[in-house]
Amino acid sequence: MKLPDAPWQGGEDMRRLLATLGAAEGDTRFVGGCVRDTLLGITVADVDLATRLLPEEVIRRLEQAGIKAVPTGLAHGTVTAVIRGKSVEITTLRRDVSTDGRRATVAFTDDWREDAGRRDFTINALSADPESGEIFDYFGGLEDLAARQVRFIGDALTRIAEDHLRILRFFRFHARFGAGAPDPAGLEACTARANDLMALSRERIAGELLRLLALPDPTPTVRIMVERGIFSPVLPEIDLGGVERLAALPPREQAAGVGADGIRRLAALLPRAEIAVDVAARLRLSNAQRARLECIERAEPDNGIAPRQLAYRIGAECAADRLLLDDRFGAEDAAARIGALASWRRPSLPVRxxxxxxxxxxxxxxxxxxxxxxxxxxxxxxxxxxxxxxxxxxxxxxxxx
Incomplete structure (x- = not known):
């Protein structure tokens, strides 16, 4: 099977980079998400390359070619090439020497299959030859992609033991790419090892959770996660009542022409306003994220206040969030109220x-x-x-x- 042509493959900068890294000699391939998303017809946001070249050789070649090289993760073999403001990650083929669920010690290899085998899901282990477009699939990723099945490579429990974050990634990738019920083996493994999430940094959990919640409609997947107790170790406040509130949000956002947002979706999942402060601290959200979550959830009556008046007092973004989450308004009414804020700018009181x-x-x-x-x-x-x-x-x- 060949990788379909896509705009990201053929620019002058990409050709120059691939030539520098020996793609014609088989030293470098496209890998991971850019291959997966191109096969699905999805716009590719980031291009990743895998290479048999050692990191020091990658840096040497880039610098010799006049390409900026940033050693973003040399211990794990990753160098970022920057050409005219655009970044491409280049990672040397690796195998795991040891893992503890949070970090891995790796050794470099020149074996493409060995490198693919340390990835999480079959659909993420695909690679493609930049010259011929030939796709390399060592673990049935093409079949899983066609079936919209998110499946761990090899034994799911082993993959989770290597990196506990893969529990949340399994559900995020299912919500984004999956169809029907999740892969049974993966679901059982994630359920059995949910407590492993407690070993992760709260920043990693927050990042993965917010990416999941920002998908077009994560509700069916989040419902499964609640039913399976996935959130219980780190966010026990999230229950099926929160899932129902979340379910109402995407149609309202769509009616209002407002994009999906992880913080707003998280607010929908939380059952009581006073929990927001604790959850924001526990997940170690950024100051801006924390302030927004607390503003959305703040228990202060607005008594049906007009949208612009509400926006004046709490800010237009928070006002829109509250209107979207307020079940006193139907989707069309909420959309009309948010529309009133579209071009509005907060005025200043003329009296001092x-x-x-x-x-x-x-x-x-x-x-x-x-x-x-x-x-x-x-x-x-x-x-x-x-x-x-x-x-x-x-x-x-x-x-x-």
Missing amino acids: GGDLVAAGVTAGPEVARLLRRIEDRWIGEDFPGEARARAIMAEELRHGA
């Missing part, structure tokens, strides 16, 4: 504390109190211009007097 002081209010708490009252009215009237804002100020000053 100095205006109140100039009008005779003593600087201090009274200025802040009056300013809040003026702002509340100004927001409630949908952000009128300066003339109306000053009229509101005058009314509040008379009321205060």
Whole structure:
């Protein structure tokens, strides 16, 4: 079988890189996701190369050809080539010497099958000759790809023991590429070894989980994970009630023309607002992710507040998240409300504390109190211009007097 032609294969920069790395001599191949996705007709985001050349030789050849070489993971044989701002990862063929479920010690090899055998799933172990397009399939990946089956290479328990993150990867790849029920052997192995997830860094768990949740509709797969207790060791708060909330979200996002988002989907899975702070800390989310999750889940009543008023108070992104998750609104109503925020820019209150002081209010708490009252009215009237804002100020000053 031949790899179909695709735009990513034929550019001048790629040809130059392949020539530098001896592709014509059989030293370098396309590998992994770029082969898999091209066969599926999916746009390829990243191109990975595998090579028989040792990392030092890869660097030497790249530098000699005037290509920037970044030693991104020399211990594991990975060098990144950067050409005109685009990156391609090049990894020397490897075999595992030892693994502990979190990291591996590797030795280099020149055996393509041995390198393919250390990968996780059959559909990820495909490689292709850049010159002829010939596809090399050592473990039935083409058949699994045609059947939309995500299957571990060899014994699933062994693959999981090598890297515990493969438990979550199994479900993410099933949600993205699988059809029907998950592979039984893989599912049983992941269920049996779910507690192994506790040995992983929370950052790795969060990264994999958010990628899963950001897929078009991960709900069927997440339901299986909950039913099988996969989340229990690290996120016991996620239950079938959260799955139902998640199930309602993709149709609402689609109606609103809003892209899938892992943090928003995670918020849907969490049953109570106060849990968000703990989960964000446990997963060691970034400051921005943590703030967003906490904003979405913050237990503060909005009493059906208009979208722009809500956006003014909590930000447009968080307002859209809340509207999408608010089951008081149907999909079309939520979409219309979010549409009202599309071109909206947060205005500034035309009245300042100095205006109140100039009008005779003593600087201090009274200025802040009056300013809040003026702002509340100004927001409630949908952000009128300066003339109306000053009229509101005058009314509040008379009321205060």
